[in-house]
């Protein structure tokens with residue numbers, strides 16, 4: 001199955017939302033944590049729900065601005081009621097009751113690698129998510145872990161490394177989604193989303 005190309009868009013202000021219609025990717029990730037204050041409403045985002053993933057990334061998992069946990073939980077619950085897809089950290093779900101069925105449950109590891117038991121438990125617990133996403137920094141053993149995760153049906157995996165070819169390689173090993181940038185990378189090693197589209201269109205349309 002062809003991986004979905006997600007164009008990751010930093011949203012500093014409402015004007016950035018106008019870019020969504022111009023982006024020819026499968027999905028557009030709206031990184032709302034780039035806003036100094038969360039001055040967009042779930043209803044405004046509902047107008048884009050066919051094409052977007054809403055992400056309010058926690059600072060300890062690579063987010064830019066901190067958002068109060070209770071306010072984030074309420075915002076996500078309202079998005080869920082409006083049928084808007086979002087990304088929520090597994091760690092956040094341990095602290096706040098937020099719907100995760102059909103959503104993206106994510107985990108980002110910058111300083112340590114999770115054990116196989118830890119990731120198995122996460123995939124089991126959130127098996128009804130649209131995808132369970134694991135991003136890892138180049139910590140010794142990271143490639144073996146990503147290769148292990150690539151065997152899981154519902155996995156989105158990525159190495160957060162400078163070499164974009166490693167991202168593409170693990171995408172082809174079995175990641176459900178692959179993230180690219182629009183204006184500026186939102187993580188190390190991202191290619192522009194249009195490059196990812198060209199690569200995957202070529203590889204998945206080979207006769």
Ligand SMILES: O=C1C[C@@](O)(C(=O)O)C[C@@H](O)[C@@H]1O
Nearest residue numbers: 008055135158160179186187
């Ligand atoms: O979780 C992810 C994956 C990511 O961190 C990456 O490594 O491409 C980029 C983020 O914007 C996104 O929310």
